[in-house]
Amino acid sequence: QVQLKESGPGLVQPSQTLSLTCTVSGLSLTSNSVSWIRQPPGKGLEWMGVIWSNGGTDYNSAIKSRLSISRDTSKSQVFLKMNSLQTEDTAMYFCARDTMGITYWGQGVMVTVSS
């Protein structure tokens, strides 16, 4: 049974760095790609970036300078780090298996950027 679960702080101060973890079970990170997708309250979906099964990464050009995605295959975890957070980064953050479509999604973690 494939499961993804996001974890991280619910509140981040402006200008600080967001660190999120996606813990995966039921699939291998060396055979599957994982994307991060976010959704501001009441708004649409934004693809943030992907870590491919070979460990390579691609990022949304709009946030590329602030974003880093990495993984620890031994722990079945994928990490997101984004710096210089602003209020407009307030959103639900999802990790998802991105192979032949985004087929499995985590429940999401709500991150609020506020002082």
Added chain:
Amino acid sequence: DIQMTQSPSVLSASVGDRVTLSCKASQNINKNLDWYQQKLGEAPKLLIYFTNNLQTGIPSRFSGSGSGTDYTLTISSLQPEDVATYYCYQYNSGNTFGAGTKLELK
């Protein structure tokens, strides 16, 4: 970057109606397009991948078509449980979601 334009933004339809949602890309995306359904408070769900392939477990009333820059999601007979927001998503060059079409019951 490729822009995805969905229309209409809101669609009201009756149970049993045939419903068509559109998605237009700013350039050719070579059928590299999925459709997702998101119900209130839930994570999105994959309906259609690579333009016209029905994801396992999705009812056959959902279908996708298109090529080049123009793509369509069709629901052949609208059911109450289809009330949701629908997003197209291209992965031909970069990855981009459309802004969504909110489907309501009339």
